[in-house]
Amino acid sequence: MSSTKFNDRCIKAIDTLKAEGRYKTLKLLSGAAGAETPIEGLGDTLIFCANDYLGLANHPEVVKAAHAGIEEFGAGTASARFICGTTTAHHDLETSLAAFLKVESAVCYSSAFATNNGVFPALTQPGDAIFSDELNHASIIDGVRLCHREVTREIYKHSNMADLEEKLSRHPDAQCRFIISDGVFSMEGDLAKLDELCSLAKKYDATLVIDDAHGLGVLGETGRGIGEHYGIMNEIDIYTGTLGKTLSGISGGFVAGSATVIDTLIQFSRPHIFSNAIPASSCRAAAMALKVLDDNPGIVSDLRGKVEYFRRRLVEMGITPIEGNSGIIPVVVGETSTAISLAQRLLDEGLYVVGFGFPVVPEGTARLRIQVSSAHSMSDIDRALDIINKVWPNDTRGITSN
Numbered sequence: 519m520s521s522t523k524f525n526d527r528c529i530k531a532i533d534t535l536k537a538e539g540r541y542k543t544l545k546l547l548s549g550a551a552g553a554e555t556p557i558e559g560l561g562d563t564l565i566f567c568a569n570d571y572l573g574l575a576n577h578p579e580v581v582k583a584a585h586a587g588i589e590e591f592g593a594g595t596a597s598a599r600f601i602c603g604t605t606t607a608h609h610d611l612e613t614s615l616a617a618f619l620k621v622e623s624a625v626c627y628s629s630a631f632a633t634n635n636g637v638f639p640a641l642t643q644p645g646d647a648i649f650s651d652e653l654n655h656a657s658i659i660d661g662v663r664l665c666h667r668e669v670t671r672e673i674y675k676h677s678n679m680a681d682l683e684e685k686l687s688r689h690p691d692a693q694c695r696f697i698i699s700d701g702v703f704s705m706e707g708d709l710a711k712l713d714e715l716c717s718l719a720k721k722y723d724a725t726l727v728i729d730d731a732h733g734l735g736v737l738g739e740t741g742r743g744i745g746e747h748y749g750i751m752n753e754i755d756i757y758t759g760t761l762g763k764t765l766s767g768i769s770g771g772f773v774a775g776s777a778t779v780i781d782t783l784i785q786f787s788r789p790h791i792f793s794n795a796i797p798a799s800s801c802r803a804a805a806m807a808l809k810v811l812d813d814n815p816g817i818v819s820d821l822r823g824k825v826e827y828f829r830r831r832l833v834e835m836g837i838t839p840i841e842g843n844s845g846i847i848p849v850v851v852g853e854t855s856t857a858i859s860l861a862q863r864l865l866d867e868g869l870y871v872v873g874f875g876f877p878v879v880p881e882g883t884a885r886l887r888i889q890v891s892s893a894h895s896m897s898d899i900d901r902a903l904d905i906i907n908k909v910w911p912n913d914t915r916g917i918t919s920n
């Protein structure tokens with residue numbers, strides 16, 4: 519580095535993370551996604567931290583579809599969508615996503631992070647007001663930040679409908695109002711109060727945007743997500759979502775909603791216009807994952823049964839997770855250093871789960887986030903629980919996470 523001052527600053531920031539036990543190391547997986555995967559230096563390791571809730575990232579039909587996509591379309595598009603980056607594979611995937619979510623139209627992005635960065639600046643104008651849950655995903659927070667400076671931002675307390683309503687009522691003159699919430703909150707695993715959000719959206723003439731990244735494929739009888747869970751799919755105006763979790767785990771995101779909204783994004787959304795399209799092979803993989811899910815709704819109930827079993831067994835061991843019915847099982851342990859060292863001890867025993875601390879979650883509420891997948895057999899699950907029981911310190915048992 520030519521600037522010593524800059525170099526010193528980087529080193530200082532990294533050293534601080536190390537001293538506080540918050541330094542991240544990248545683990546090298548030397549095999550495909552699945553219940554158990556080899557990690558360099560550790561050998562075969564049970565993976566309980568992936569977003570592959572339905573085990574479709576390495577499903578034979580999904581992998582085959584990706585191969586066929588490469589054969590047909592090559593490695594990549596070498597172009598943004600509006601130039602020469604839209605193939606029939608993109609069109610097919612978007613049509614399937616819209617049909618699955620029972621909306622008019624959908625459009626893909628290179629990730630859900632890019633999606634959430636691209637949606638709000640494109641759909642809002644000066645004079646509008648956005649109401650966003652304080653625990654929304656970082657990509658929503660950043661997307662809201664990217665809006666025009668004359669768009670009002672109100673951050674309401676987590677799932678606190680009285681606070682949301684009070685904030686909505688403060689802006690009677692806003693041009694357009696947008697309520698934005700995660701469907702499943704990624705660090706808590708709890709669900710948005712969708713029924714109440716819908717009522718408030720109607721009452722205050724707001725557009726309701728739900729990021730259902732962790733809900734799609736997990737919630738609802740057929741995996742259609744939080745809207746199906748509440749029985750009010752048609753009341754969500756705009757979905758944002760990812761292809762990087764249940765839908766094959768590839769890198770990709772999407773928006774689904776009315777044809778007008780999707781056309782507005784195609785015309786105005788910067789990550790869509792100024793960035794390469796996702797590869798056609800990824801579209802084929804995600805479309806196949808969607809088909810597997812659509813054809814086999816039993817995988818959703820299988821996942822649910824496994825999550826319930828995992829939660830029940832944890833409680834029997836005196837380990838109380840935050841309540842919830844998503845695929846995310848967070849257990850609060852207190853300090854960041856406790857979470858990080860506990861995760862390391864579990865890893866040493868062959869179980870990979872991740873400890874999250876401040877600033878990802880509030881100070882003093884560091885946690886382990888366990889994620890169960892229908893790819894896990896009951897024997898994988900029992901092995902994971904045995905490791906947890908062996909390693910978990912007695913002084914953090916009995917703490918209620920809520």
Ligand SMILES: Cc1ncc(COP(=O)(O)O)c(C=O)c1O
Pocket residue numbers: 629630631632634655657700704729731732759760761762769770771
């Ligand atoms: C709620 C939510 N939205 C968006 C994202 C970003 O997804 P992607 O990995 O596709 O960028 C995530 C990923 O963690 C998420 O949990």
